[in-house]
Amino acid sequence: MVVKINENYLKLKSSYLFTEVARRESEFINANPDADVIKMGIGDVTKPLVPSVINAFKDAVDEMGSADTFMGYGPEQGYGFLAEAIIENDYKKYGIEFDKSEVFISDGAKCDTGNIQEIFGLDNKIAVTDPVYTVYVDTNVMAGRTGKMKDDGMYENLVYLKCNTENNFIPELPDEDVDIIYLCYPNNPTGTTLTKDQLKVFVDYAKENKAIILFDAAYEAFISEDDVPHTIYEIEGAREVAIEFKSFSKTAGFTGTRCAYTVVPKELIGYDSEGNEIEINPLWNRRQTTKFNGVSYPVQKAAEATYSEEGQAQIKEVIDYYMENAKIIRDSLTEIGLTVYGGVSSPYIWVKTPNDMNSWDFFDILLNEANVIGTPGSGFGPSGEGYLRLTAFNTLENTKEAMDRISKLKF
Numbered sequence: 001m002v003v004k005i006n007e008n009y010l011k012l013k014s015s016y017l018f019t020e021v022a023r024r025e026s027e028f029i030n031a032n033p034d035a036d037v038i039k040m041g042i043g044d045v046t047k048p049l050v051p052s053v054i055n056a057f058k059d060a061v062d063e064m065g066s067a068d069t070f071m072g073y074g075p076e077q078g079y080g081f082l083a084e085a086i087i088e089n090d091y092k093k094y095g096i097e098f099d100k101s102e103v104f105i106s107d108g109a110k111c112d113t114g115n116i117q118e119i120f121g122l123d124n125k126i127a128v129t130d131p132v133y134t135v136y137v138d139t140n141v142m143a144g145r146t147g148k149m150k151d152d153g154m155y156e157n158l159v160y161l162k163c164n165t166e167n168n169f170i171p172e173l174p175d176e177d178v179d180i181i182y183l184c185y186p187n188n189p190t191g192t193t194l195t196k197d198q199l200k201v202f203v204d205y206a207k208e209n210k211a212i213i214l215f216d217a218a219y220e221a222f223i224s225e226d227d228v229p230h231t232i233y234e235i236e237g238a239r240e241v242a243i244e245f246k247s248f249s250k251t252a253g254f255t256g257t258r259c260a261y262t263v264v265p266k267e268l269i270g271y272d273s274e275g276n277e278i279e280i281n282p283l284w285n286r287r288q289t290t291k292f293n294g295v296s297y298p299v300q301k302a303a304e305a306t307y308s309e310e311g312q313a314q315i316k317e318v319i320d321y322y323m324e325n326a327k328i329i330r331d332s333l334t335e336i337g338l339t340v341y342g343g344v345s346s347p348y349i350w351v352k353t354p355n356d357m358n359s360w361d362f363f364d365i366l367l368n369e370a371n372v373i374g375t376p377g378s379g380f381g382p383s384g385e386g387y388l389r390l391t392a393f394n395t396l397e398n399t400k401e402a403m404d405r406i407s408k409l410k411f
Protein backbone atom coordinates (compact mmCIF):
# COMPACT_ATOMS: atom_id res chain seq x y z
CA MET A 1 0.00 0.00 0.00
CA VAL A 2 1.09 3.56 -0.65
CA VAL A 3 -0.35 6.87 0.33
CA LYS A 4 -2.58 8.26 -2.40
CA ILE A 5 -2.89 11.99 -2.70
CA ASN A 6 -5.92 13.97 -3.77
CA GLU A 7 -5.06 14.21 -7.44
CA ASN A 8 -7.36 17.15 -7.92
CA TYR A 9 -4.55 19.22 -6.41
CA LEU A 10 -2.40 18.34 -9.41
CA LYS A 11 -4.90 20.11 -11.67
CA LEU A 12 -4.27 23.44 -9.95
CA LYS A 13 -2.38 26.03 -11.89
CA SER A 14 0.67 27.05 -9.88
CA SER A 15 0.30 30.41 -8.14
CA TYR A 16 2.27 31.90 -10.99
CA LEU A 17 0.85 35.41 -10.71
CA PHE A 18 2.26 36.78 -7.47
CA THR A 19 5.49 34.75 -7.61
CA GLU A 20 6.15 36.06 -11.10
CA VAL A 21 5.39 39.63 -10.00
CA ALA A 22 7.84 39.18 -7.11
CA ARG A 23 10.45 37.66 -9.44
CA ARG A 24 10.30 40.55 -11.93
CA GLU A 25 10.34 43.05 -9.08
CA SER A 26 13.47 41.63 -7.43
CA GLU A 27 15.19 41.27 -10.81
CA PHE A 28 14.51 44.96 -11.43
CA ILE A 29 15.67 46.02 -7.97
CA ASN A 30 18.89 43.99 -8.30
CA ALA A 31 19.64 45.73 -11.59
CA ASN A 32 18.55 49.15 -10.28
CA PRO A 33 19.36 49.20 -6.56
CA ASP A 34 18.71 52.95 -6.25
CA ALA A 35 15.29 52.94 -7.87
CA ASP A 36 12.37 53.95 -5.66
CA VAL A 37 9.83 51.29 -6.56
CA ILE A 38 6.20 52.05 -5.65
CA LYS A 39 3.93 49.07 -5.11
CA MET A 40 0.45 49.66 -6.47
CA GLY A 41 -0.38 45.97 -6.63
CA ILE A 42 -0.92 45.49 -2.91
CA GLY A 43 -4.15 43.71 -2.02
CA ASP A 44 -3.62 44.36 1.67
CA VAL A 45 -4.60 47.39 3.71
CA THR A 46 -1.78 49.56 5.07
CA LYS A 47 -3.42 51.78 7.70
CA PRO A 48 -3.33 50.57 11.32
CA LEU A 49 -6.37 49.52 13.36
CA VAL A 50 -8.33 52.56 14.56
CA PRO A 51 -8.16 53.68 18.24
CA SER A 52 -11.65 52.50 19.28
CA VAL A 53 -10.88 49.03 17.94
CA ILE A 54 -7.51 48.95 19.69
CA ASN A 55 -9.09 50.00 23.00
CA ALA A 56 -11.73 47.29 22.86
CA PHE A 57 -9.09 44.76 21.79
CA LYS A 58 -6.84 45.69 24.76
CA ASP A 59 -9.70 45.66 27.28
CA ALA A 60 -10.67 42.18 26.14
CA VAL A 61 -7.07 40.98 26.44
CA ASP A 62 -7.09 42.25 30.03
CA GLU A 63 -10.28 40.30 30.67
CA MET A 64 -8.50 37.17 29.49
CA GLY A 65 -5.85 37.72 32.15
CA SER A 66 -8.17 37.79 35.12
CA ALA A 67 -9.76 34.65 36.63
CA ASP A 68 -13.24 36.12 36.96
CA THR A 69 -13.44 37.43 33.38
CA PHE A 70 -11.37 34.80 31.57
CA MET A 71 -13.05 33.28 28.50
CA GLY A 72 -12.33 29.76 27.22
CA TYR A 73 -13.96 28.19 24.20
CA GLY A 74 -16.71 30.39 22.87
CA PRO A 75 -19.60 29.38 20.64
CA GLU A 76 -18.30 28.02 17.32
CA GLN A 77 -20.76 30.34 15.56
CA GLY A 78 -19.40 33.41 17.34
CA TYR A 79 -20.54 35.42 20.34
CA GLY A 80 -24.07 36.79 20.47
CA PHE A 81 -22.86 40.32 21.14
CA LEU A 82 -21.10 40.45 17.77
CA ALA A 83 -23.87 38.70 15.83
CA GLU A 84 -26.35 41.23 17.29
CA ALA A 85 -24.14 44.17 16.31
CA ILE A 86 -23.83 42.75 12.79
CA ILE A 87 -27.58 42.26 12.38
CA GLU A 88 -28.34 45.70 13.78
CA ASN A 89 -25.76 47.64 11.75
CA ASP A 90 -25.28 45.73 8.53
CA TYR A 91 -28.87 44.54 7.95
CA LYS A 92 -31.56 46.30 10.02
CA LYS A 93 -30.26 49.55 8.57
CA TYR A 94 -31.51 48.31 5.19
CA GLY A 95 -34.78 46.95 6.55
CA ILE A 96 -33.54 43.37 6.67
CA GLU A 97 -34.12 41.12 9.70
CA PHE A 98 -31.99 38.13 10.65
CA ASP A 99 -31.89 35.85 13.63
CA LYS A 100 -28.53 35.30 15.33
CA SER A 101 -28.63 31.66 14.21
CA GLU A 102 -28.34 32.87 10.60
CA VAL A 103 -25.01 34.66 11.22
CA PHE A 104 -21.79 32.65 11.47
CA ILE A 105 -18.71 34.53 12.65
CA SER A 106 -15.39 33.24 11.39
CA ASP A 107 -11.73 34.07 11.00
CA GLY A 108 -12.00 35.06 7.36
CA ALA A 109 -14.09 35.37 4.24
CA LYS A 110 -11.34 33.58 2.34
CA CYS A 111 -11.83 30.50 4.51
CA ASP A 112 -15.62 30.75 4.36
CA THR A 113 -15.83 31.24 0.59
CA GLY A 114 -13.35 28.37 0.28
CA ASN A 115 -15.03 26.04 2.79
CA ILE A 116 -18.67 26.63 1.83
CA GLN A 117 -18.49 24.37 -1.22
CA GLU A 118 -18.07 21.25 0.90
CA ILE A 119 -21.71 21.34 2.05
CA PHE A 120 -22.77 21.06 -1.62
CA GLY A 121 -22.68 17.94 -3.77
CA LEU A 122 -19.83 17.27 -6.15
CA ASP A 123 -22.14 17.10 -9.16
CA ASN A 124 -23.18 20.76 -8.94
CA LYS A 125 -22.32 22.88 -11.94
CA ILE A 126 -20.38 25.97 -10.87
CA ALA A 127 -20.25 29.40 -12.51
CA VAL A 128 -17.71 32.13 -11.74
CA THR A 129 -17.13 35.52 -13.23
CA ASP A 130 -13.99 35.92 -15.33
CA PRO A 131 -11.71 37.56 -14.12
CA VAL A 132 -12.21 36.17 -10.63
CA TYR A 133 -10.97 36.02 -7.02
CA THR A 134 -9.18 32.70 -7.52
CA VAL A 135 -10.25 31.14 -4.19
CA TYR A 136 -13.67 30.29 -5.67
CA VAL A 137 -12.13 28.42 -8.57
CA ASP A 138 -9.26 26.66 -6.80
CA THR A 139 -11.40 25.29 -3.96
CA ASN A 140 -13.77 23.73 -6.48
CA VAL A 141 -10.82 22.28 -8.39
CA MET A 142 -9.52 20.76 -5.13
CA ALA A 143 -12.92 19.21 -4.45
CA GLY A 144 -13.03 17.64 -7.92
CA ARG A 145 -15.87 19.66 -9.44
CA THR A 146 -13.81 20.58 -12.50
CA GLY A 147 -11.77 18.82 -15.10
CA LYS A 148 -8.27 19.83 -16.16
CA MET A 149 -7.23 23.29 -17.19
CA LYS A 150 -7.47 23.73 -20.93
CA ASP A 151 -5.02 25.63 -23.15
CA ASP A 152 -7.22 28.70 -23.01
CA GLY A 153 -6.66 28.92 -19.25
CA MET A 154 -10.14 27.71 -18.37
CA TYR A 155 -10.97 24.57 -16.41
CA GLU A 156 -13.17 21.94 -18.02
CA ASN A 157 -16.65 21.69 -16.50
CA LEU A 158 -16.56 25.19 -15.00
CA VAL A 159 -18.73 27.98 -16.43
CA TYR A 160 -17.02 31.34 -16.94
CA LEU A 161 -19.11 34.51 -17.06
CA LYS A 162 -16.96 36.96 -19.01
CA CYS A 163 -16.63 40.50 -17.71
CA ASN A 164 -14.96 42.91 -20.11
CA THR A 165 -15.23 46.23 -21.91
CA GLU A 166 -17.83 44.80 -24.31
CA ASN A 167 -20.37 44.08 -21.59
CA ASN A 168 -19.18 46.95 -19.40
CA PHE A 169 -18.24 44.34 -16.77
CA ILE A 170 -21.84 43.25 -16.26
CA PRO A 171 -21.76 39.44 -16.45
CA GLU A 172 -24.42 37.80 -18.59
CA LEU A 173 -26.48 34.91 -17.25
CA PRO A 174 -24.92 31.51 -17.97
CA ASP A 175 -26.10 30.01 -21.25
CA GLU A 176 -26.22 26.54 -19.72
CA ASP A 177 -27.86 25.43 -16.46
CA VAL A 178 -25.72 26.07 -13.41
CA ASP A 179 -26.39 25.30 -9.75
CA ILE A 180 -24.00 27.58 -7.89
CA ILE A 181 -22.90 31.08 -8.95
CA TYR A 182 -20.13 32.99 -7.22
CA LEU A 183 -20.50 36.76 -7.36
CA CYS A 184 -18.23 39.34 -5.72
CA TYR A 185 -19.45 42.95 -5.68
CA PRO A 186 -17.90 45.48 -5.45
CA ASN A 187 -15.61 43.26 -7.48
CA ASN A 188 -12.07 42.14 -6.87
CA PRO A 189 -10.16 42.45 -9.21
CA THR A 190 -12.08 44.82 -11.53
CA GLY A 191 -13.43 47.25 -8.93
CA THR A 192 -16.75 47.35 -10.81
CA THR A 193 -20.21 47.12 -9.22
CA LEU A 194 -23.68 45.82 -10.05
CA THR A 195 -26.77 47.94 -9.51
CA LYS A 196 -29.78 46.50 -7.72
CA ASP A 197 -31.48 45.79 -11.04
CA GLN A 198 -28.40 44.06 -12.43
CA LEU A 199 -28.05 41.89 -9.33
CA LYS A 200 -31.78 41.11 -9.39
CA VAL A 201 -31.29 39.39 -12.76
CA PHE A 202 -29.08 36.83 -10.98
CA VAL A 203 -31.42 36.44 -8.00
CA ASP A 204 -34.32 35.82 -10.38
CA TYR A 205 -32.25 33.29 -12.32
CA ALA A 206 -31.37 31.46 -9.10
CA LYS A 207 -35.01 31.34 -8.01
CA GLU A 208 -36.13 30.07 -11.38
CA ASN A 209 -33.41 27.45 -11.67
CA LYS A 210 -33.25 26.35 -8.02
CA ALA A 211 -29.68 27.57 -7.93
CA ILE A 212 -27.70 29.29 -5.16
CA ILE A 213 -25.68 32.50 -5.28
CA LEU A 214 -22.56 32.76 -3.13
CA PHE A 215 -22.23 36.51 -2.71
CA ASP A 216 -18.91 37.94 -1.52
CA ALA A 217 -19.42 41.47 -0.17
CA ALA A 218 -15.92 41.96 1.27
CA TYR A 219 -15.74 45.48 -0.23
CA GLU A 220 -19.19 46.67 0.82
CA ALA A 221 -17.74 49.44 2.99
CA PHE A 222 -16.30 51.13 -0.10
CA ILE A 223 -19.66 51.62 -1.84
CA SER A 224 -20.40 55.26 -2.66
CA GLU A 225 -23.00 54.88 -5.43
CA ASP A 226 -26.68 55.05 -4.44
CA ASP A 227 -28.05 52.27 -6.62
CA VAL A 228 -25.39 49.72 -5.61
CA PRO A 229 -26.77 47.28 -3.02
CA HIS A 230 -24.90 47.01 0.29
CA THR A 231 -26.09 43.45 0.75
CA ILE A 232 -27.63 40.98 -1.69
CA TYR A 233 -30.60 40.73 0.70
CA GLU A 234 -31.70 44.17 -0.45
CA ILE A 235 -32.87 42.29 -3.55
CA GLU A 236 -36.33 40.78 -3.22
CA GLY A 237 -36.24 37.02 -2.88
CA ALA A 238 -32.50 36.82 -2.20
CA ARG A 239 -32.87 35.20 1.22
CA GLU A 240 -34.22 32.10 -0.54
CA VAL A 241 -31.24 31.80 -2.87
CA ALA A 242 -28.17 33.54 -1.47
CA ILE A 243 -25.40 33.10 1.08
CA GLU A 244 -23.50 36.31 1.86
CA PHE A 245 -19.88 36.62 2.96
CA LYS A 246 -18.51 39.70 4.67
CA SER A 247 -15.25 40.52 6.34
CA PHE A 248 -13.74 43.09 8.68
CA SER A 249 -10.48 42.79 6.70
CA LYS A 250 -10.96 45.59 4.18
CA THR A 251 -13.73 47.37 6.13
CA ALA A 252 -11.68 47.91 9.27
CA GLY A 253 -8.12 46.79 8.54
CA PHE A 254 -8.53 43.31 10.06
CA THR A 255 -6.38 41.50 7.47
CA GLY A 256 -3.92 40.53 10.19
CA THR A 257 -6.46 40.44 13.02
CA ARG A 258 -8.90 38.03 11.30
CA CYS A 259 -12.65 38.35 11.63
CA ALA A 260 -15.45 37.84 9.12
CA TYR A 261 -18.95 36.44 8.94
CA THR A 262 -21.25 34.46 6.70
CA VAL A 263 -25.03 34.78 6.55
CA VAL A 264 -26.98 31.61 5.77
CA PRO A 265 -30.71 32.44 5.85
CA LYS A 266 -33.16 29.87 7.19
CA GLU A 267 -35.17 30.10 3.96
CA LEU A 268 -32.30 28.73 1.90
CA ILE A 269 -32.82 25.19 0.68
CA GLY A 270 -30.99 22.62 -1.40
CA TYR A 271 -32.05 19.16 -2.54
CA ASP A 272 -30.94 15.63 -1.79
CA SER A 273 -30.58 13.02 -4.52
CA GLU A 274 -34.25 12.09 -4.13
CA GLY A 275 -35.33 15.67 -4.66
CA ASN A 276 -36.28 16.36 -1.03
CA GLU A 277 -35.86 19.91 0.19
CA ILE A 278 -33.05 20.24 2.73
CA GLU A 279 -32.31 23.38 4.77
CA ILE A 280 -28.80 24.68 4.15
CA ASN A 281 -28.37 26.56 7.44
CA PRO A 282 -28.10 23.42 9.64
CA LEU A 283 -25.53 21.96 7.23
CA TRP A 284 -23.23 24.96 7.58
CA ASN A 285 -23.84 24.97 11.33
CA ARG A 286 -22.80 21.31 11.45
CA ARG A 287 -19.73 21.98 9.32
CA GLN A 288 -18.60 24.88 11.48
CA THR A 289 -19.26 23.21 14.84
CA THR A 290 -17.36 20.14 13.68
CA LYS A 291 -14.34 21.78 12.05
CA PHE A 292 -14.05 25.25 13.63
CA ASN A 293 -13.72 26.44 17.22
CA GLY A 294 -14.60 30.08 16.90
CA VAL A 295 -12.75 33.38 16.66
CA SER A 296 -10.82 34.56 19.72
CA TYR A 297 -12.78 36.64 22.22
CA PRO A 298 -10.56 39.77 22.01
CA VAL A 299 -10.85 39.76 18.21
CA GLN A 300 -14.64 39.56 18.38
CA LYS A 301 -14.66 42.43 20.90
CA ALA A 302 -12.42 44.41 18.54
CA ALA A 303 -14.80 43.68 15.65
CA GLU A 304 -17.79 44.75 17.76
CA ALA A 305 -16.06 48.10 18.37
CA THR A 306 -16.13 48.86 14.63
CA TYR A 307 -19.89 49.38 15.07
CA SER A 308 -19.68 51.95 17.88
CA GLU A 309 -20.36 55.52 16.83
CA GLU A 310 -16.70 56.41 17.35
CA GLY A 311 -15.55 53.25 15.58
CA GLN A 312 -17.77 53.94 12.58
CA ALA A 313 -16.40 57.46 12.24
CA GLN A 314 -12.80 56.28 12.55
CA ILE A 315 -13.05 53.48 10.00
CA LYS A 316 -14.87 55.77 7.60
CA GLU A 317 -11.93 58.17 7.77
CA VAL A 318 -9.56 55.36 6.74
CA ILE A 319 -11.82 54.27 3.87
CA ASP A 320 -12.12 57.90 2.70
CA TYR A 321 -8.31 58.07 2.66
CA TYR A 322 -8.07 55.02 0.40
CA MET A 323 -10.89 56.29 -1.80
CA GLU A 324 -9.11 59.63 -2.25
CA ASN A 325 -6.18 57.60 -3.59
CA ALA A 326 -8.56 55.73 -5.87
CA LYS A 327 -9.89 59.00 -7.25
CA ILE A 328 -6.37 60.30 -7.88
CA ILE A 329 -5.52 57.12 -9.77
CA ARG A 330 -8.71 57.24 -11.84
CA ASP A 331 -8.36 60.94 -12.65
CA SER A 332 -4.65 60.82 -13.50
CA LEU A 333 -4.94 57.83 -15.80
CA THR A 334 -8.06 59.14 -17.50
CA GLU A 335 -6.28 62.45 -18.02
CA ILE A 336 -3.52 60.76 -20.05
CA GLY A 337 -6.07 58.93 -22.18
CA LEU A 338 -6.16 55.53 -20.52
CA THR A 339 -9.47 53.76 -19.98
CA VAL A 340 -10.10 52.77 -16.38
CA TYR A 341 -12.86 50.92 -14.54
CA GLY A 342 -13.68 50.63 -10.85
CA GLY A 343 -12.22 52.85 -8.16
CA VAL A 344 -15.55 54.56 -7.40
CA SER A 345 -17.09 52.06 -4.97
CA SER A 346 -13.97 49.95 -4.61
CA PRO A 347 -10.24 50.33 -3.82
CA TYR A 348 -9.36 48.61 -7.10
CA ILE A 349 -8.78 50.32 -10.43
CA TRP A 350 -8.86 48.11 -13.50
CA VAL A 351 -6.82 49.70 -16.26
CA LYS A 352 -7.25 48.81 -19.93
CA THR A 353 -3.75 48.49 -21.36
CA PRO A 354 -2.91 51.04 -24.07
CA ASN A 355 -2.72 49.90 -27.70
CA ASP A 356 -4.04 46.42 -26.87
CA MET A 357 -0.78 45.57 -25.19
CA ASN A 358 -0.88 42.37 -23.16
CA SER A 359 -1.02 42.55 -19.37
CA TRP A 360 2.59 41.52 -18.74
CA ASP A 361 4.05 43.92 -21.34
CA PHE A 362 2.19 46.80 -19.69
CA PHE A 363 3.36 45.58 -16.28
CA ASP A 364 6.97 45.66 -17.55
CA ILE A 365 6.64 49.17 -18.99
CA LEU A 366 5.26 50.52 -15.71
CA LEU A 367 7.99 48.77 -13.75
CA ASN A 368 10.90 49.75 -16.00
CA GLU A 369 9.85 53.26 -16.95
CA ALA A 370 7.86 54.48 -13.94
CA ASN A 371 9.12 52.04 -11.29
CA VAL A 372 5.51 51.32 -10.41
CA ILE A 373 4.23 47.81 -9.74
CA GLY A 374 0.71 46.74 -10.67
CA THR A 375 -0.87 43.31 -11.00
CA PRO A 376 -1.33 41.88 -14.51
CA GLY A 377 -5.03 41.27 -15.14
CA SER A 378 -4.35 38.01 -16.97
CA GLY A 379 -3.45 36.47 -13.60
CA PHE A 380 -7.11 36.65 -12.55
CA GLY A 381 -8.44 34.66 -15.49
CA PRO A 382 -8.44 34.65 -19.30
CA SER A 383 -10.75 37.69 -19.56
CA GLY A 384 -8.28 39.69 -17.48
CA GLU A 385 -5.81 39.70 -20.39
CA GLY A 386 -5.27 43.24 -21.65
CA TYR A 387 -5.87 44.81 -18.23
CA LEU A 388 -3.82 45.66 -15.15
CA ARG A 389 -5.02 46.11 -11.57
CA LEU A 390 -3.88 49.03 -9.43
CA THR A 391 -4.91 49.39 -5.80
CA ALA A 392 -5.62 52.40 -3.60
CA PHE A 393 -3.97 50.88 -0.52
CA ASN A 394 -0.65 52.71 -0.78
CA THR A 395 -0.02 56.07 0.93
CA LEU A 396 -1.37 59.30 -0.56
CA GLU A 397 2.21 60.50 -1.19
CA ASN A 398 3.22 57.32 -3.01
CA THR A 399 -0.01 57.27 -4.99
CA LYS A 400 0.55 60.83 -6.20
CA GLU A 401 4.20 60.14 -7.01
CA ALA A 402 3.29 56.98 -8.94
CA MET A 403 0.67 58.88 -10.96
CA ASP A 404 3.12 61.72 -11.70
CA ARG A 405 5.58 59.20 -13.07
CA ILE A 406 3.02 57.32 -15.16
CA SER A 407 1.66 60.61 -16.51
CA LYS A 408 5.07 61.35 -18.06
CA LEU A 409 5.10 58.12 -20.07
CA LYS A 410 4.23 58.09 -23.78
CA PHE A 411 1.96 55.28 -24.94
Ligand SMILES: *Cc1c(COP(=O)(O)O)cnc(C)c1O
Pocket residue numbers: 107108109110111133184188216218246247248249250254255259260
Ligand atom coordinates in the same frame (compact mmCIF):
# COMPACT_ATOMS: atom_id res chain seq x y z
C1 LIG B 1 -9.74 40.46 0.77
C2 LIG B 1 -10.88 39.64 0.28
C3 LIG B 1 -11.65 38.87 1.17
C4 LIG B 1 -11.39 38.92 2.64
O1 LIG B 1 -10.79 37.77 3.08
P1 LIG B 1 -10.44 37.59 4.62
O2 LIG B 1 -10.10 36.14 4.68
O3 LIG B 1 -11.67 37.92 5.40
O4 LIG B 1 -9.29 38.47 4.94
C5 LIG B 1 -12.71 38.13 0.66
N1 LIG B 1 -13.02 38.16 -0.64
C6 LIG B 1 -12.32 38.90 -1.51
C7 LIG B 1 -12.73 38.93 -2.92
C8 LIG B 1 -11.22 39.65 -1.08
O5 LIG B 1 -10.52 40.37 -1.96
